Amino acid sequence: MENVINYLNSNISNYLEELKEYIRIPSISTLETHKDEMIRCSEYIANTFRTIGMTRVEIFPTEGHPIVYGEWLGKPGKPTVLIYGHYDVQPVDPLNLWDNPPFEPIIKDEKIFARGANDNKGQNFTHIKSVEAFFKTVGEPPVNIKYIFEGEEEIGSGNLVPFLKEKQDLLKCDVVLISDTSMYAEDVPTITYGLRGLLYMEVEVTAANRDLHSGSYGGAVANPINELAKIISQLHDKNQKVTIPNFYKDVLKLSKQEKDNFKRLKLSDKEYAKEVGVKVLQGEKNFTTLERLWVRPTLDCNGIIGGFTEKGAKTVLPSKALAKISMRLVPNQNPEKIAKEFTKYIKKIAPKCVSVDVRTLHYGSPAMVPINNNAMKAGASAVSKAFGKKAVFIREGGSIPIIVDFVNQLKTPAVLMGFGLDSDNIHSPNEHFLLKNFKNGLLASAYFLDELSKF
Amino acid sequence: MENVINYLNSNISNYLEELKEYIRIPSISTLETHKDEMIRCSEYIANTFRTIGMTRVEIFPTEGHPIVYGEWLGKPGKPTVLIYGHYDVQPVDPLNLWDNPPFEPIIKDEKIFARGANDNKGQNFTHIKSVEAFFKTVGEPPVNIKYIFEGEEEIGSGNLVPFLKEKQDLLKCDVVLISDTSMYAEDVPTITYGLRGLLYMEVEVTAANRDLHSGSYGGAVANPINELAKIISQLHDKNQKVTIPNFYKDVLKLSKQEKDNFKRLKLSDKEYAKEVGVKVLQGEKNFTTLERLWVRPTLDCNGIIGGFTEKGAKTVLPSKALAKISMRLVPNQNPEKIAKEFTKYIKKIAPKCVSVDVRTLHYGSPAMVPINNNAMKAGASAVSKAFGKKAVFIREGGSIPIIVDFVNQLKTPAVLMGFGLDSDNIHSPNEHFLLKNFKNGLLASAYFLDELSKF
Numbered sequence: 001m002e003n004v005i006n007y008l009n010s011n012i013s014n015y016l017e018e019l020k021e022y023i024r025i026p027s028i029s030t031l032e033t034h035k036d037e038m039i040r041c042s043e044y045i046a047n048t049f050r051t052i053g054m055t056r057v058e059i060f061p062t063e064g065h066p067i068v069y070g071e072w073l074g075k076p077g078k079p080t081v082l083i084y085g086h087y088d089v090q091p092v093d094p095l096n097l098w099d100n101p102p103f104e105p106i107i108k109d110e111k112i113f114a115r116g117a118n119d120n121k122g123q124n125f126t127h128i129k130s131v132e133a134f135f136k137t138v139g140e141p142p143v144n145i146k147y148i149f150e151g152e153e154e155i156g157s158g159n160l161v162p163f164l165k166e167k168q169d170l171l172k173c174d175v176v177l178i179s180d181t182s183m184y185a186e187d188v189p190t191i192t193y194g195l196r197g198l199l200y201m202e203v204e205v206t207a208a209n210r211d212l213h214s215g216s217y218g219g220a221v222a223n224p225i226n227e228l229a230k231i232i233s234q235l236h237d238k239n240q241k242v243t244i245p246n247f248y249k250d251v252l253k254l255s256k257q258e259k260d261n262f263k264r265l266k267l268s269d270k271e272y273a274k275e276v277g278v279k280v281l282q283g284e285k286n287f288t289t290l291e292r293l294w295v296r297p298t299l300d301c302n303g304i305i306g307g308f309t310e311k312g313a314k315t316v317l318p319s320k321a322l323a324k325i326s327m328r329l330v331p332n333q334n335p336e337k338i339a340k341e342f343t344k345y346i347k348k349i350a351p352k353c354v355s356v357d358v359r360t361l362h363y364g365s366p367a368m369v370p371i372n373n374n375a376m377k378a379g380a381s382a383v384s385k386a387f388g389k390k391a392v393f394i395r396e397g398g399s400i401p402i403i404v405d406f407v408n409q410l411k412t413p414a415v416l417m418g419f420g421l422d423s424d425n426i427h428s429p430n431e432h433f434l435l436k437n438f439k440n441g442l443l444a445s446a447y448f449l450d451e452l453s454k455f
Numbered sequence: 456m457e458n459v460i461n462y463l464n465s466n467i468s469n470y471l472e473e474l475k476e477y478i479r480i481p482s483i484s485t486l487e488t489h490k491d492e493m494i495r496c497s498e499y500i501a502n503t504f505r506t507i508g509m510t511r512v513e514i515f516p517t518e519g520h521p522i523v524y525g526e527w528l529g530k531p532g533k534p535t536v537l538i539y540g541h542y543d544v545q546p547v548d549p550l551n552l553w554d555n556p557p558f559e560p561i562i563k564d565e566k567i568f569a570r571g572a573n574d575n576k577g578q579n580f581t582h583i584k585s586v587e588a589f590f591k592t593v594g595e596p597p598v599n600i601k602y603i604f605e606g607e608e609e610i611g612s613g614n615l616v617p618f619l620k621e622k623q624d625l626l627k628c629d630v631v632l633i634s635d636t637s638m639y640a641e642d643v644p645t646i647t648y649g650l651r652g653l654l655y656m657e658v659e660v661t662a663a664n665r666d667l668h669s670g671s672y673g674g675a676v677a678n679p680i681n682e683l684a685k686i687i688s689q690l691h692d693k694n695q696k697v698t699i700p701n702f703y704k705d706v707l708k709l710s711k712q713e714k715d716n717f718k719r720l721k722l723s724d725k726e727y728a729k730e731v732g733v734k735v736l737q738g739e740k741n742f743t744t745l746e747r748l749w750v751r752p753t754l755d756c757n758g759i760i761g762g763f764t765e766k767g768a769k770t771v772l773p774s775k776a777l778a779k780i781s782m783r784l785v786p787n788q789n790p791e792k793i794a795k796e797f798t799k800y801i802k803k804i805a806p807k808c809v810s811v812d813v814r815t816l817h818y819g820s821p822a823m824v825p826i827n828n829n830a831m832k833a834g835a836s837a838v839s840k841a842f843g844k845k846a847v848f849i850r851e852g853g854s855i856p857i858i859v860d861f862v863n864q865l866k867t868p869a870v871l872m873g874f875g876l877d878s879d880n881i882h883s884p885n886e887h888f889l890l891k892n893f894k895n896g897l898l899a900s901a902y903f904l905d906e907l908s909k910f
Contacts, residue, residue, distance in 0.1 A: 209732025215853025277664025398670025
């Protein structure tokens with residue numbers, strides 16, 4: 001292992017140059033206009049898999065963006081690790097808030113800045129280079145490797161789920177390794193064992209059959225923005241509890257053990273508020289911040305638009321207003337059931353003077369992975385070695401819906417080993433990745449393969 | 456007069472071609488990018504004034520868009536009429552809802568379609584051509600003419616008010632004539648004697664110092680869209696009364712006489728709802744629709760934006776959300792007082808977990824003009840002759856804040872003689888003007904000058 005670790009340590013700057021190439025492909029999955037870039041990015045991944053030593057590489061087209069598969073099975077009898085990553089990234093708006101163009105990565109203050117620098121290109125690239133390091137130094141990795149990189153994580157992994165079902169034999173493995181989570185804090189090596197699910201809806205309110213003059217019609221005809229605002233305002237009560245009927249019905253109660261674990265992480269609300277720039281935090285009453293983030297479901301408007309939104313004034317009484325509303329779900333909430341309850345509730349509270357259309361954009365289940373198994377032990381040991389500090393086990397507020405499908409479809413343990421920080425601005429302007437976390441990620445990935453080979 | 460009327464009637468198609476030229480100039484006053492077009496339009500007006508026979512024409516630059524003045528004072532001893540118009544138009548978005556490009560006027564179904572075809576180019580053009588007809592037939596108009604055309608009506612006439620104060624001598628007149636209102640209904644000649652005022656505000660809610668990932672932070676940090684929605688939802692009570700303290704304090708009670716007049720207009724709520732495409736109307740409880748539109752103040756969101764608003768899904772917990780909120784005011788509400796009350800109330804109801812910025816964009820006072828004077832009689836007589844039917848006197852829900860300033864500054868009666876219909880989509884896609892109303896407008900304008908010369 002010493003050879004491998006030394007090799008990785010002495011090649012960091014080369015890796016950063018290669019990572020920049022990968023990042024420069026603007027693979028925004030949600031934009032129709034970027035379909036060709038998605039294909040280009042999938043081909044880039046496939047080439048990389050081939051270059052580092054994978055013996056079978058295949059690009060699987062889907063109805064959406066391609067899935068890239070790579071494998072090296074030169075260690076019969078040894079475990080097989082399936083490494084998941086996603087090559088698609090979030091949109092970049094608002095563009096004017098970026099200090100540098102989002103797809104022109106730059107290194108500044110010991111960080112690499114760009115869309116995808118962290119989520120997920122920066123993270124998944126560590127698992128490519130760690131495997132390469134074994135080939136380049138000791139001849140081959142200590143375990144069998146399978147890669148599956150998708151291009152639709154940021155839009156709900158709609159085509160990966162059927163793929164997992166269909167390709168169970170191809171994807172057979174002993175453990176799934178995913179780096180798409182965050183570390184609990186800087187310099188705290190972290191294994192994540194729980195993620196929230198996601199349900200993403202759109203609510204469109206229509207009043208008049210056309211935009212009207214707010215002087216000539218204001219006072220007689222309903223205003224869809226005002227009515228949408230009233231609907232949104234009724235989605236939380238004064239204790240910030242979500243008011244959708246049966247929303248909390250299937251939510252698992254937090255065990256005393258987990259509650260105590262969370263307390264030991266000693267999160268400071270004051271520092272947290274300071275970091276995000278608010279005077280006070282806000283959330284469901286009677287729960288701590290970590291509980292609200294990790295084990296309680298939430299509801300947020302992700303976008304709203306209606307009427308005149310440019311600079312200046314236009315006295316319009318608009319015909320329509322639209323909100324994008326997503327919910328983070330926790331075990332054992334069922335996204336499909338919640339979507340039905342949400343739709344029913346919105347239709348019920350909408351007044352007769354408007355019509356309302358409720359659409360489900362996508363969803364994914366919450367996930368909890370068992371922590372008492374060898375794969376988890378290997379994961380904890382690997383990050384502890386890489387970061388030189390004892391690992392903590394946490395849950396996370398974000399969602400990787402696909403985790404549930406991996407666990408359910410492939411019936412294997414999953415290790416969620418994240419190298420990002422919550423403060424890395426993923427999904428925001430000036431996304432970045434700490435160079436030290438990139439480096440420690442490379443080491444952790446290599447240690448993990450090594451640890452795994454011992455079982 | 457017969458000559459004049461015949462001349463007008465036989466030149467309608469020429470006038471429409473000239474009107475098209477005027478409309479083709481995209482004079483959108485609110486867009487910075489259209490500053491040159493505004494100048495071009497002001498020059499077009501000035502040339503037209505010169506061409507028809509005005510003896511003094513001047514373009515007055517302002518800090519915003521120019522004011523165009525024209526005069527012919529060849530009838531000493533006869534009354535002087537000051538004709539007001541505005542050459543600026545509303546923005547055209549959403550562009551995709553236009554059946555034809557907004558600045559390429561076309562004639563279809565006995566209507567002319569384009570942005571500005573009605574509001575206000577189509578209407579003010581009638582008063583240019585009527586005056587020309589006198590020059591071309593009987594040699595000169597029967598009264599003295601002054602024109603004042605501004606380019607900032609759609610953005611609050613910010614530079615006209617000081618201009619009126621400064622140029623009182625230049626603008627001295629016996630009556631102000633304005634065609635920027637609507638007819639009560641098709642084929643019902645109408646004189647308007649009351650208009651609502653306007654107060655246009657922006658409310659910006661800020662939570663975190665940057666856009667956050669809604670998974671990693673949702674549940675801990677306030678969502679500015681949700682909070683803005685809560686604020687908006689608190690601006691009306693369940694009876695659709697505006698909840699801003701002291702909002703109704705100065706509102707004049709409707710007289711029994713006006714109430715009865717309104718009743719005689721027999722507005723059908725059912726037909727009104729059908730025309731705008733809603734199941735039921737909505738508005739302040741215990742008032743009829745006409746009362747709500749004409750004599751009651753209202754509050755409407757004209758625009759809202761926050762977070763991700765493109766197609767697809769982005770799981771962002773945004774930093775900011777913005778609403779444009781305007782109020783229509785009635786006598787004797789004071790816009791400046793209401794702006795203060797609004798600001799105070801919003802700041803009071805906003806929770807501590809967000810910061811809120813409240814900005815006044817522009818405002819104008821409500822207006823009522825006296826109806827018992829010769830000018831009004833001339834106006835009623837003119838529209839009755841032109842449309843062949845007895846005129847009705849109405850109030851209107853829209854605002855021409857400048858009316859108050861005309862009345863107050865110039866101390867003259869004002870005649871509001873509108874030829875548009877509420878269904879003409881002014882401020883909306885597919886704005887249009889009925890050709891018969893354009894024609895009757897030309898005639899009414901000529902009859903008015905003739906009637907006025909008799910006093």
